[in-house]
Amino acid sequence: MVIPQYCQCAISHKVSSQLLSKRGSHLDQQSYKQNQANRMRCLATLLVCVALCWDGLNAVCPEPTAVTDVNGVKLCARFFEDADLVYADSCKGKSMDIYPGEDVPNIPLAWNNRVSSLVVSSRCSLTVWDHYWKEGTKKKFGGGIVYRLREVRKGLIGDWNNDISGYLCNC
Numbered sequence: 001m002v003i004p005q006y007c008q009c010a011i012s013h014k015v016s017s018q019l020l021s022k023r024g025s026h027l028d029q030q031s032y033k034q035n036q037a038n039r040m041r042c043l044a045t046l047l048v049c050v051a052l053c054w055d056g057l058n059a060v061c062p063e064p065t066a067v068t069d070v071n072g073v074k075l076c077a078r079f080f081e082d083a084d085l086v087y088a089d090s091c092k093g094k095s096m097d098i099y100p101g102e103d104v105p106n107i108p109l110a111w112n113n114r115v116s117s118l119v120v121s122s123r124c125s126l127t128v129w130d131h132y133w134k135e136g137t138k139k140k141f142g143g144g145i146v147y148r149l150r151e152v153r154k155g156l157i158g159d160w161n162n163d164i165s166g167y168l169c170n171c
């Protein structure tokens with residue numbers, strides 16, 4: 001598990017405040033109060049970190065060699081509605097399973113212009129279009145993880161985030 005930097009900060013603060021409290025008997029009351037306040041702040045930060053890390057655990061992109069549905073059936077790809085600046089936290093939100101051979105010129109409305117990260121199974125390929133009926137711009141992905149479709153250029157100034165409107169997936 002990757003621990004975000006701010007969590008590492010919180011953990012080291014926690015340790016230093018514990019060290020400080022061991023020497024607490026020699027400190028005056030003001031320092032003691034400050035120490036207590038620091039400890040409360042650290043506790044609050046740690047709780048936030050636990051929540052974030054938990055969220056992160058639920059959002060790790062699957063390995064391209066092991067993209068399967070809930071029944072263990074091999075998938076061609078999986079779409080995710082959200083992405084994250086931190087790659088380890090990407091592949092978030094709702095997901096959609098794509099099976100080998102799926103040829104869908106019009107993605108279901110609920111998923112139109114919504115995919116933000118995706119994983120294509122090893123030895124499979126996914127072709128996507130930015131308009132319905134396989135029109136507009138086309139892009140082909142080989143097996144691998146696309147942590148952020150925002151980082152996949154489309155033309156000179158565009159990108160593929162929230163833009164997929166049709167797809168074809170083959171293995």
Ligand SMILES: [Ca+2]
Nearest residue numbers: 081114115116
């Ligand atoms: Ca999205």
Ligand SMILES: [Ca+2]
Nearest residue numbers: 130131163165
């Ligand atoms: Ca589109």
